[in-house]
Amino acid sequence: MAVPLTKAKLRELRDLARKNHRESTGRFVVDGLRSVREAIDSSFRVIELFATQDLENSAAGQALLAEARKRSVIVAHITAREMEQISDTVTAQGVLAMVEWRQWSVAHLLATAARASLIVALDAVADPGNVGSIIRTCDWFGAQALVLGRNSVDVHNPKVVRSTMGSLFHVPVLGGVDLPEFLGQAKEQGYTVYAAAADGDAFADQVTYAAKVLVVLGNEAWGVSDPVNSAADVRLAIRRHGAAESLNVGVACGILLAAIRRQRTGTGD
Amino acid sequence: MAVPLTKAKLRELRDLARKNHRESTGRFVVDGLRSVREAIDSSFRVIELFATQDLENSAAGQALLAEARKRSVIVAHITAREMEQISDTVTAQGVLAMVEWRQWSVAHLLATAARASLIVALDAVADPGNVGSIIRTCDWFGAQALVLGRNSVDVHNPKVVRSTMGSLFHVPVLGGVDLPEFLGQAKEQGYTVYAAAADGDAFADQVTYAAKVLVVLGNEAWGVSDPVNSAADVRLAIRRHGAAESLNVGVACGILLAAIRRQRTGTGD
Numbered sequence: 001m002a003v004p005l006t007k008a009k010l011r012e013l014r015d016l017a018r019k020n021h022r023e024s025t026g027r028f029v030v031d032g033l034r035s036v037r038e039a040i041d042s043s044f045r046v047i048e049l050f051a052t053q054d055l056e057n058s059a060a061g062q063a064l065l066a067e068a069r070k071r072s073v074i075v076a077h078i079t080a081r082e083m084e085q086i087s088d089t090v091t092a093q094g095v096l097a098m099v100e101w102r103q104w105s106v107a108h109l110l111a112t113a114a115r116a117s118l119i120v121a122l123d124a125v126a127d128p129g130n131v132g133s134i135i136r137t138c139d140w141f142g143a144q145a146l147v148l149g150r151n152s153v154d155v156h157n158p159k160v161v162r163s164t165m166g167s168l169f170h171v172p173v174l175g176g177v178d179l180p181e182f183l184g185q186a187k188e189q190g191y192t193v194y195a196a197a198a199d200g201d202a203f204a205d206q207v208t209y210a211a212k213v214l215v216v217l218g219n220e221a222w223g224v225s226d227p228v229n230s231a232a233d234v235r236l237a238i239r240r241h242g243a244a245e246s247l248n249v250g251v252a253c254g255i256l257l258a259a260i261r262r263q264r265t266g267t268g269d
Numbered sequence: 270m271a272v273p274l275t276k277a278k279l280r281e282l283r284d285l286a287r288k289n290h291r292e293s294t295g296r297f298v299v300d301g302l303r304s305v306r307e308a309i310d311s312s313f314r315v316i317e318l319f320a321t322q323d324l325e326n327s328a329a330g331q332a333l334l335a336e337a338r339k340r341s342v343i344v345a346h347i348t349a350r351e352m353e354q355i356s357d358t359v360t361a362q363g364v365l366a367m368v369e370w371r372q373w374s375v376a377h378l379l380a381t382a383a384r385a386s387l388i389v390a391l392d393a394v395a396d397p398g399n400v401g402s403i404i405r406t407c408d409w410f411g412a413q414a415l416v417l418g419r420n421s422v423d424v425h426n427p428k429v430v431r432s433t434m435g436s437l438f439h440v441p442v443l444g445g446v447d448l449p450e451f452l453g454q455a456k457e458q459g460y461t462v463y464a465a466a467a468d469g470d471a472f473a474d475q476v477t478y479a480a481k482v483l484v485v486l487g488n489e490a491w492g493v494s495d496p497v498n499s500a501a502d503v504r505l506a507i508r509r510h511g512a513a514e515s516l517n518v519g520v521a522c523g524i525l526l527a528a529i530r531r532q533r534t535g536t537g538d
Contacts, residue, residue: 129398133517142511163517170512205531241530242411243439248402248432251523254516258524261510262474 002051002065002077009076013050013086013098019154022101028156030097031087033060038166040068045100050078055094064095087158101156104172106182109145110189117212118260119191121147123179123228124219125249128153132163133250134217139167141257146171149179179216183231186214192233195224196256198246200237204259207234215256217249271320271334271346278345282319282355282367288423291370297425299366300356302329307435309337314369319347324363333364356427370425373441375451378414379458386481387529388460390416392448392497393488394518397422401432402519403486408436410526415440418448448485452500455483461502464493465525467515469506473528476503484525486518 015021016029027047030039033055039046049068055061065075078096086096109119120143125131131153138146148155155161155173183193192210196217216232218224229235238247238255247255284290285298296316299308302324308315318337324330334344347365355365378388389412394400400422407415417424424430424442452462461479465486485501487493498504507516507524516524 133520136513136515136517137520139511139513140507140509140516165513165515167513205527238409238527239530239534240409241534242408244405244408244434244436246405246434247409247523248405248519250517251402251406251520254520254524255527258474258507258527261508265508265510 002056002075005050005076005078005082009048010082013096016098017086017158019157022154022156026101027098028101028161029086029158030099030161031093031095031158032162033064033093033095035162035164035166036095036097037064037067038169039097039099040064040071040073042169044102044169046071046073047098047100049073049075050083050096050098051075052078052080052083052094054080061094102172104145104174106147106174106177106185109172109174110186113144113189113212115211116264117191118143118257119145119147119186119214120253120257121149121179121182121214121216122152123149123216123224124151125217126153126220128157128159129163130220130248130250131155132160134253135160135164135171135173136167137250137254137257139170141261143171143257146173147177147179147182148173148175150176180227180231183214183216183228187231193231194234194236195228195232196252197223197229197235197237200235202234202236203239204236204256205239207236209260209263213260215253215260217253220249271325271344274319274345274347274351278317279351282365285367286355286427288426291423291425295370296367297370297430298355298427299368299430300362300364300427301431302333302362302364304431304433304435305364305366306333306336307438308366308368309333309340309342311438313371313438315340315342316367316369318342318344319352319365319367320344321347321349321352321363323349330363371441373414373443375416375443375446375454378441378443379455382413382458382481384480385533386460387412387526388414388416388455388483389522389526390418390448390451390483390485391421392418392485392493393420394486395422395489397426397428398432399489399517399519400424401429403522404429404433404440404442405436406519406523406526408439410530412440412526415442416446416448416451417442417444419445449496449500452483452485452497456500462500463503463505464497464501465521466492466498466504466506469504471503471505472508473505473525474508476505478529478532482529484522484529486522489518
């Protein structure tokens with residue numbers, strides 16, 4: 001049985017579009033069937049689900065709601081109009097979840113690294129779609145975690161959450177990290193720091209990677225910042241065959257992780 | 270000397286946000302310093318430039334306008350407010366260009382291919398940012414052309430143009446192509462067709478690529494369509510190491526082109 005949506009809850013859902021409200025409550029909103037299902041299946045705590053009548057009438061929706069109830073998640077009714085006030089997308093598919101943040105500590109992350117480990121860090125990456133796509137790529141390539149510097153876009157931004165396609169619930173994302181300090185700590189723990197740079201000193205497909213790899217990608221317009229550049233052990237470039245000045249940062253991340261994984265698993269021609 | 274902006278021209282700039290108007294006029298709008306400069310330097314015909322006072326007062330703007338005038342491009346004054354009515358972005362940087370389409374024929378493209386050739390085709394890729402980023406990636410990896418199936422987003426869509434970061438002026442893009450027919454023609458000309466597929470039969474880093482490569486990538490949600498799948502000689506997959514169900518299509522494109530280029534140029538470990 002679905003409960004009615006209270007005005008207070010509707011207001012909270014709306015307020016969670018704002019970063020300061022997400023920070024003061026430690027909550028965020030997830031939309032879409034696929035992402036909501038991933039949230040329910042994950043170690044994240046789903047506080048409440050909000051479903052439209054259309055969703056409750058669909059087979060996929062019924063399966064999702066049954067799963068939610070099995071895990072004692074409260075399901076509230078929401079109208080399509082109320083949903084439009086909350087979600088800035090037409091692809092919300094009639095379902096939203098209010099979810100509690102999970103937080104991971106840098107110290108724990110670095111201490112629990114296996115012998116071979118891959119961590120990705122972002123320095124002032126500003127576009128939500130890029131950060132979301134990078135989280136998805138980290139998930140695909142089995143990166144241990146994604147670390148966001150203080151000046152990167154907020155990971156609980158609705159557009160980031162949406163474009164991770166559920167991968168946010170698979171890959172630990174550490175937000176608001178002091179990046180130069182983190183790089184120092186990682187190096188102490190045996191990580192080699194590789195900074196992506198269009199004018200890097202080594203091509204990604206020719207480097208022999210260390211066992212503990214930390215890849216840093218920088219801002220869409222100006223790349224990694226000076227302190228990160230100084231901390232890098234290797235400045236990695238992707239071989240260019242044409243005229244473009246740079247690659248999209250998400251695309252660059254995919255190419256670098258593929259090159260690292262390719263060498264590590266010893267596959268390829 | 271800049272000329273005043275006529276009402277008719279302002280209306281045309283606004284109308285060019287719509288696909289049907291772009292199609293009836295064969296024109297499109299480019300915004301931002303970098304993209305406008307690339308347009309001026311390219312083989313595309315720039316019909317007119319529109320610049321704000323702020324742009325004319327900046328050093329970068331003056332250099333751009335001098336370059337435009339050297340090439341006899343008319344420059345009209347536009348106010349920041351008028352510009353806001355046209356460009357949906359805050360990054361227009363005070364300059365717009367009205368540019369004429371260039372059109373390339375499939376027959377010419379296939380007939381002029383060098384011995385080793387790389388063409389990318391998109392089957393119903395819907396997101397403008399993805400198509401723009403793929404054009405940029407094609408440019409980086411020196412692909413000969415990008416071919417868009419009839420159901421892909423329009424290449425002259427402002428968001429596509431913007432996210433190519435000027436690469437639209439380097440890589441021939443053929444729009445509105447009947448993809449199954451094109452694949453047939455390409456195969457007759459000696460191309461091998463590689464379709465990206467999450468459940469493909471070969472890993473991209475293990476395939477020995479033909480001299481004439483045609484890579485097809487499909488829709489964000491459901492991949493390549495059945496007719497394209499049937500026409501493919503090889504269904505290419507990217508090795509997965511984690512839990513994500515798929516990669517962003519632009520990221521997948523970058524990883525595939527890097528793998529192909531890597532083998533072709535014989536570089537790497």
